[in-house]
Amino acid sequence: MAKTTSAKTSSAAASTDSKPAPKAERNAALKPTASEAKGANKGKPAAQPKMREMPPNPPSAPSKEIHVFPNPAPERDYVIQFQVPEFTCHCPLTGQPDFAHFTIDMIADEYCVELKSLKMYFWSYRNEGAFHEKVTNTILDDIVKVTKPRYIRITAKWYVRGGIYTNVVAEHRKKGWKPLPAVDIPSHSFESGLLR
Known part of the structure; x- marks a missing residue:
């Protein structure tokens, strides 16, 4: 009243x-x-706010383990392209950070790369010291070891260091794999990742 x-x-x-x-x-x-x-709220206790507990381990962490899954279309040669624009590691001589944009083009055979594990794999290099050429070839070898692709090419565009840009390109072809007469891998715009 x-x-x-x-x-x-x-x-x-x-x-x-x-x-x-x-x-x-x-x-x-x-x-x-x-x-x-x-x-x-007669007779009901006041509701307490629920606090979200953090898991004991972080949900994501750097890892050198690359996971795979079965190729859903093994009868066809098709291109899978991964863009990794924020790769970082350290120069083994100066300890300064190095940055690169990685492009991975692959034609899978039996297995494809699982994306989250690939992200954690690239993240694992963040605090490592390595030369551009070594990192690029190691990444190629590690992916080839678990996926055994028909074809893979890794292009690493390293950001300027001492006024010099470095690009490292490494390839692998499966023995006995015969590509169609022309293997035309589409190029993607550096800025947007869209087909040109």
């Missing part, structure tokens, strides 16, 4: 005064009082 009266009083005051009541006053009139709020 008291709430209704105060609401009428404030509306009567608003009609005599041409100015509307401030927003804070209007909101306060609509909120239930403490005694009304208690009445709504």
Whole structure:
């Protein structure tokens, strides 16, 4: 009853005064009082906010393990392309960070690379020191070891170091694999990853 009266009083005051009541006053009139709020939850304990517990181990961590899954179309030579624009490692001589954009083009045979494991694999190089040529060839060897693809090419475009850009390209072809007369691997725009 008291709430209704105060609401009428404030509306009567608003009609005599041409100015509307401030927003804070209007909101306060609509909120239930403490005694009304208690009445709504009669006999029920006040709900405690649920805190989300962090898992004991982080959900993602760097790993040298690359996972695979069966090729869904092994009867066909088709191109799978991965773009890794934020690769980082360290220069083994200076300890300074090196950055590269990796492009992996592969024609799978029995197995394809699982993306999350590939991401964790690339992440594992972040604190390692290695020369551009070594890193690029090691990555090629590791992917070939687990997937045994018909064809794979890795292009590493290293960011400028001492005024020099370095690009490293490494390839592998499966013995006995005979490609169709022309293997035209589509190129992608560096900025957007879209076909050109």
